[in-house]
Amino acid sequence: MAWTRQILRVNLTNGTCTPESLNMDWADKYLGQRGLASRYLVEEVDPKVDPLGPDNKIIFATGPLTGTCASTGGRYSVITKGPLTGAIACSNSGGYWGAELKFAGWDMIIFEGKSANPVYLSVIDDKATLHDASDLVGKSVWETDAAIKSAHQDPMMHVSTIGVAGENAVLYACIVNDLHRAAGRSGVGAVMGSKNLKAVAVRGTGGVAVNDPVTFLAATAAGKKTLAENAVTGEGLPTYGTQVLMNVINEAGALPTRNSRDIQFEGAHDISAEAMAEPSGKDGKPNLLANQGCFACTIACGRISKINEEHYTVVNKPEYWHASGGLEYEAAWALGAATGVKDLDALTYANFICNEQGIDPISFGSTVGAAMELYEEGVINNEITGGLELKFGSAEALTTAVELTGKAEGFGRELGQGSARLCAKYGRPELSQTVKGQEFPAYDPRGIQGMGLTYATSNRGACHLRSYTVASEILGIPEKTDPLATDGKAGLVKAFQDATAAVDSSGLCLFTTFAWTLEDIAPQVDAACEGNWSPDSLLECGERIWNLERQFNNQAGFTAADDKLPERLMKDAAKTGPAEGLVSGLDKMLPEYYELRGWTNEGVPTNETLSRLGL
Amino acid sequence: MQRALVIDPGKCTGCKQCELACSYEKEGVFNPAKSRIRVFDFHQNARFVPYTCTQCDEAWCQQACPTNAITTDAFGVKNVNDSLCVGCKVCTIACPFGTVNYNATTGKVIKCDMCGGDPACAKACPTDAIVYTDVEQAGYDKMAAWAKRTDAGAQAN
Numbered sequence: 001m002a003w004t005r006q007i008l009r010v011n012l013t014n015g016t017c018t019p020e021s022l023n024m025d026w027a028d029k030y031l032g033q034r035g036l037a038s039r040y041l042v043e044e045v046d047p048k049v050d051p052l053g054p055d056n057k058i059i060f061a062t063g064p065l066t067g068t069c070a071s072t073g074g075r076y077s078v079i080t081k082g083p084l085t086g087a088i089a090c091s092n093s094g095g096y097w098g099a100e101l102k103f104a105g106w107d108m109i110i111f112e113g114k115s116a117n118p119v120y121l122s123v124i125d126d127k128a129t130l131h132d133a134s135d136l137v138g139k140s141v142w143e144t145d146a147a148i149k150s151a152h153q154d155p156m157m158h159v160s161t162i163g164v165a166g167e168n169a170v171l172y173a174c175i176v177n178d179l180h181r182a183a184g185r186s187g188v189g190a191v192m193g194s195k196n197l198k199a200v201a202v203r204g205t206g207g208v209a210v211n212d213p214v215t216f217l218a219a220t221a222a223g224k225k226t227l228a229e230n231a232v233t234g235e236g237l238p239t240y241g242t243q244v245l246m247n248v249i250n251e252a253g254a255l256p257t258r259n260s261r262d263i264q265f266e267g268a269h270d271i272s273a274e275a276m277a278e279p280s281g282k283d284g285k286p287n288l289l290a291n292q293g294c295f296a297c298t299i300a301c302g303r304i305s306k307i308n309e310e311h312y313t314v315v316n317k318p319e320y321w322h323a324s325g326g327l328e329y330e331a332a333w334a335l336g337a338a339t340g341v342k343d344l345d346a347l348t349y350a351n352f353i354c355n356e357q358g359i360d361p362i363s364f365g366s367t368v369g370a371a372m373e374l375y376e377e378g379v380i381n382n383e384i385t386g387g388l389e390l391k392f393g394s395a396e397a398l399t400t401a402v403e404l405t406g407k408a409e410g411f412g413r414e415l416g417q418g419s420a421r422l423c424a425k426y427g428r429p430e431l432s433q434t435v436k437g438q439e440f441p442a443y444d445p446r447g448i449q450g451m452g453l454t455y456a457t458s459n460r461g462a463c464h465l466r467s468y469t470v471a472s473e474i475l476g477i478p479e480k481t482d483p484l485a486t487d488g489k490a491g492l493v494k495a496f497q498d499a500t501a502a503v504d505s506s507g508l509c510l511f512t513t514f515a516w517t518l519e520d521i522a523p524q525v526d527a528a529c530e531g532n533w534s535p536d537s538l539l540e541c542g543e544r545i546w547n548l549e550r551q552f553n554n555q556a557g558f559t560a561a562d563d564k565l566p567e568r569l570m571k572d573a574a575k576t577g578p579a580e581g582l583v584s585g586l587d588k589m590l591p592e593y594y595e596l597r598g599w600t601n602e603g604v605p606t607n608e609t610l611s612r613l614g615l
Numbered sequence: 616m617q618r619a620l621v622i623d624p625g626k627c628t629g630c631k632q633c634e635l636a637c638s639y640e641k642e643g644v645f646n647p648a649k650s651r652i653r654v655f656d657f658h659q660n661a662r663f664v665p666y667t668c669t670q671c672d673e674a675w676c677q678q679a680c681p682t683n684a685i686t687t688d689a690f691g692v693k694n695v696n697d698s699l700c701v702g703c704k705v706c707t708i709a710c711p712f713g714t715v716n717y718n719a720t721t722g723k724v725i726k727c728d729m730c731g732g733d734p735a736c737a738k739a740c741p742t743d744a745i746v747y748t749d750v751e752q753a754g755y756d757k758m759a760a761w762a763k764r765t766d767a768g769a770q771a772n
Contacts, residue, residue, distance in 0.1 A: 068645050069635040069739070096631075103646060156648075179658060207644025217639075228741065289661035293630030298741035300628035304661040322659035 001211040002064035002528040003027055004107050008128055010121060012195050013054065013113030017121070017128035022107050027064075028531050029614065031538075034090050035505035035545040037061035037079035037108055041088065042548055044112075047555035051083035051187075052169065052194040054114035060101070060160070060200060061109075063507025064529050067102030067208035067295075070220045071227055072509035074099040074295025081556070082186035083194075084171045084363065084418055085437040085461040088552045091174065091188045092465070092504055093160075094294030094302075095181030100158040103204025115196040120161075122152065123202045133198040138164060140356045141176045148201045161199035162189040163358030168408035169193060170416035172363035172439075180325025180355040181294060181302075186438060186460050189358050216527035223512075223520055224298050230515035232475065237301040237511065238291055242329035243273035245442075245470075252474055252483060253577020254447025255333065256440075258340045258392045259369040260433050260566070263444050263574040267342025271332050275344050281308035287344060289323050299511060303327060305348055313349035313399050325355050330464075333442035334365025339372060339398055346395035350402045357406030363418055366439035368401050370419040370431050371411075379426050386410040430567040435462035436558065445569050445586070447579035448473050450481070450489040453589045456563045457493065459549035465510060467496035477514055484578065486585035490592035498542035505545065544613040547597075547605050551615070560603035563590060617691050619750035620652075620727075620734060622665050626744035629656055629663035636739035640730055649718065651727040652736045652745075665745055667736070668693070668714040668727040676726070679709035691750075692729045700724055 005022045023040075030036040037059040049055045058080040065073040076098030082089030101109070104123050111121075118133040131151075136144050141163040149157050160177035166189030173189030174182040183189075192198075210216045227233040236244045249255045250268035257265040269275060276288040285306070292302035305326025307314050314320040327335075327347055331354070335347045354361040368390070374380045375390035382389065388404075388411050390397050404412025414422055419439050423432035433440055438461025445452030450469030455462040464470070469492050473483035481492060499518055503510050506525055518535035526533040569584045594601060598609030605615075634650035642649045652667035674693050677685040684699035685706065695715075702722040706715045715726040727734075729747075737747040 069632060069639065071741075099647075103648060205646070205648035207638065207642060207646030207649070209644045213639075213643075224741065290663070291628050292663070293628035293741075295631055296635060297628075297630050298632065300630065300742070302628075304658075306661070323661035324658070 001209050001530060002068070003032065004102060004105050004208070006106050008106050008109045008123065010109060010111045010128070010130070011113050012111060012115040012119065012130075012197060015115070015130055017130065019126075029541065030545060031502065031505040031525070031541055032063035032107065033061045033066070033075065033077045033505045033507060034079065034092070034501060035541060037077060038088065038090065038545060038548055038552070040110060041079050041081075042552050045081060047081070047552050048557065049081055051081045051086065051191060054195070056081050056191060056194075057110055057112045058188065058191045058195065059108055059110050062098045062102050062107055063505055065524065066507035067099040068210060068216070068220070068507070068528060069296060070508060070524050070528070071224045071298040072294065072296060072512050073507050074297065075507050075509055076101065077504065078175055078183040078188045080188055080191045082188065082460065083169075083190045084187040086556055087186075087436055087460055087558060088549050089186035089188055089460050090504070090549075091183035091185045092510075093175070093177055093181050093183040094297070094509060095158070095178030096295045097158040097160045097177035097181075097202060098507070099295040100202045100204050102208050103206050104202050105204065105206050109200065111195060111197060114194070118196050118198055120148065120197070120199040120201065122148075123200070125203070125205055136198045137167065140164065141358050142179060142356050144199055145179055148199060152201065154203055157201045157203045159199055159201045161358070162192050163356060163406060165358045165406040165416070166190055166193035167198075168406070168416065170359060170405060170408065171418045171421070172360040172416075174358050174360045176355060176358050182355070182358075182360070184360045185362065185463065187360075210528040211530055212527045216524065219523040219527050223516060223524055226520055227298055227512060227515050232477070232514035233299045233512065234515075237299050237514070240273035241291070241301045241303045243276060243303070243327060243332055245329045246272035246332060247274065248474065249443065252447055253574060253579045254444045254474075254483070255337050256433065256442065256444045257337045259338065259366075259373045259431065260444060260568050261373070262576070263447055263579060264577050265337040265340070265342075267340070268337065270342040271327075271336040271344050271347055276303070276305065276327065280345070281310060287348060288326060294509070297509065301511060307348050307352070308345045311345040311349070313346060320349065320352060324352055327351050330441050331361040331365070334362045335398060336365075337442070338365045338369035340392035341395045341398050342393070343395040346399050350399055353402045353406065359402070359406050362441050363439040364402065364405060364415070366433055367415050367419040367422060368398060370423055370433065371415060372397070373431050374423065374426055374428060377428075379428055384411065433566050433568070435565060436562050438462045443470055444574070444579075445565060445584040446574040446582050447577060448483045449486050449585055449589070450483070450492055452565055452569065452584035452586045453489055453493045453593060456565055456586055456590065457497075457593060459546065459553055465500070467493045467500060468510070469493060469496055471514060475514070478517060484582060486588045490589045490596055493589075493593060494596050497546050498539050501542035501545040502538040505541065540613070544615060547609065547613055547615055550605060554604055560601070563603055617750045618732075618747055619670065619753055620667060620729070620737060621746050621748050621753045623744050624662055624664040626742045627654065627663040627665055628742055629654055630741065632739040632741060633665055633736035633745055636735035640735040641725070649725070651725060665736075666714070669712070670727075670729070675709040675711060676706035676715045679705045681705060690729070690732060693726065694728050695724055695726060697721075697723050
């Protein structure tokens with residue numbers, strides 16, 4: 001129940017598709033999705049493997065609540081060893097693909113080996129088939145989606161695919177499903193590309209059952225009511241999307257601007273949710289046309305937007321005059337504040353191209369920001385950039401760069417390697433705003449201290465979605481803490497990390513946790529699944545997952561020395577805003593964090609910790 | 616009072632809670648492929664459109680059925696009687712809207728039956744894109760909105 005108990009193993013070297021029973025002992029300990037797939041990865045993949053080599057595996061995994069009526073119960077995650085970081089990668093996506101995989105009767109798909117020729121996989125209920133994909137090579141996400149549905153004469157298929165960025169080994173290529181929902185971070189799309197696997201198309205006509213339907217319907221109804229009545233999930237996110245944060249974070253003095261030289265952006269309002277709602281263009285319609293909910297989501301933070309047809313980016317390209325996935329906060333920050341660009345239509349265009357070509361806009365925007373600093377400091381010039389004038393604030397530079405990056409043309413080939421490799425190549429590694437090789441997102445750790453520890457200790461490299469302490473430090477959820485203080489943050493980060501790992505393993509969206517705690521989630525999981533799931537057991541499950549991921553990274557060669565932040569955040573004080581004069585207090589938080597985790601001073605889980613968690 | 620499902624695509628977010636509720640009510644599992652109501656995603660136009668049987672007064676499906684398996688209840692709802700349905704699918708051809716469909720698992724046709732007067736889809740919709748209301752007043756909200764807009768224009772003159 002809830003789990004289909006079937007997994008599909010696809011050996012791309014041999015071209016075989018084999019069903020297997022799900023390991024239910026592991027399901028009881030790791031729940032599903034992130035946790036369960038990580039358990040499989042740890043079992044089957046050497047942590048020292050080349051991420052882009054045939055011995056790496058890539059797992060598409062749903063959670064037990066994926067495909068149910070629990071609000072947001074439609075998530076899936078992609079788990080592999082990431083090429084951007086060399087760490088365990090786990091990227092989570094919404095849309096409809098994950099639920100469709102469950103309806104086809106599968107909890108997860110494990111891809112191993114490497115195909116000699118380009119292929120895509122179709123999963124139509126219990127029938128899995130590898131197809132020649134040579135005519136899909138070079139096709140965008142949008143073209144691939146249409147071509148596969150047409151080939152199968154089934155518009156109700158759901159397609160998860162890479163664009164050209166994944167084919168070209170852009171190290172932050174993502175995997176995009178349903179045209180604009182993405183397993184976005186750490187370069188999972190490049191792993192897919194390295195295996196000559198272009199897409200996974202699914203269609204399911206079966207049902208998902210739950211263990212105790214009556215209790216489940218009551219628990220999920222209560223959960224939906226809580227979401228609807230909450231100020232963030234019931235009002236802020238539906239009305240403004242995640243972009244509700246742009247002005248809030250800017251005013252908090254925590255909006256990394258121009259490669260984190262600054263901490264507040266004068267153009268924040270121009271690229272905010274409020275600006276997206278203002279009429280633009282000759283038709284008088286705003287940038288934001290509609291809200292979209294992913295499968296089963298009663299929040300609907302997704303944005304469907306259009307670009308002003310008269311804007312320079314599309315005036316001669318009517319193929320971009322339609323609506324598509326619009327700016328989320330992270331994308332708007334990375335494409336905008338991180339580069340100093342405040343042209344909303346240019347950002348929307350760059351976002352469309354990221355979706356179309358399968359590029360993570362966070363890493364891309366941050367890398368462009370770093371390149372702009374290198375350019376303005378004279379470290380790189382027009383000769384190196386091929387004439388691309390990478391000045392802070394240049395919308396033209398941004399929109400040209402995004403076109404070049406997916407295709408790996410010109411200077412785009414260097415941008416596609418990410419900020420850490422770019423800055424290292426030109427002798428200025430300190431300019432890269434990354435942790436473990438991954439660009440950090442839209443919260444400056446000088447203005448929100450907990451996020452410094454979050455980035456430094458995130459198992460997939462810098463990331464806000466591993467412990468979103470912004471909820472507490474800025475929004476006061478579940479209780480307000482001082483964003484400028486370091487006291488108590490080690491415990492806060494640990495608690496958020498563990499709870500998040502459990503949510504990411506359930507099939508639910510992390511955004512529910514603006515309103516839900518594990519007290520709200522546990523009854524839904526418990527009614528759906530066999531076993532006894534309580535808030536405590538979920539938290540322990542999350543802690544187990546966190547330590548499992550950490551062990552993978554330690555065995556891959558990471559050490560405590562990698563739990564660090566870019567020099568700029570530790571040395572250059574914030575120039576303006578509430579955090580003026582502050583640097584990150586990571587060194588005050590990290591030792592306490594290790595201790596709370598039950599790790600040695602070197603960041604290694606002790607035997608006692610491992611045995612307590614059954615690892 | 617005769618009631619109907621009134622659908623406002625402008626409020627729909629494409630979450631498919633209606634399909635989940637319908638399939639659970641009718642099949643006992645969550646299975647959108649068996650839902651009697653379907654949400655269509657007109658992506659490029661930024662529109663999500665739920666669609667289901669409108670319970671025609673003179674229903675094509677009913678008139679085409681050779682076994683008289685489709686009957687009308689006191690509220691005007693067209694119901695398929697499974698014991699009479701032979702799965703010939705003629706009704707699926709006759710229906711101009713495509714809202715009667717064959718279920719290969721059972722060998723019968725399936726269509727919206729308004730859940731006997733308490734439609735699960737309307738209860739599940741988080742944005743009131745689907746409401747169950749007096750069929751003769753179905754246009755009330757739309758009229759009110761246009762009345763307000765028209766009056767604003769009149770006041771501006």
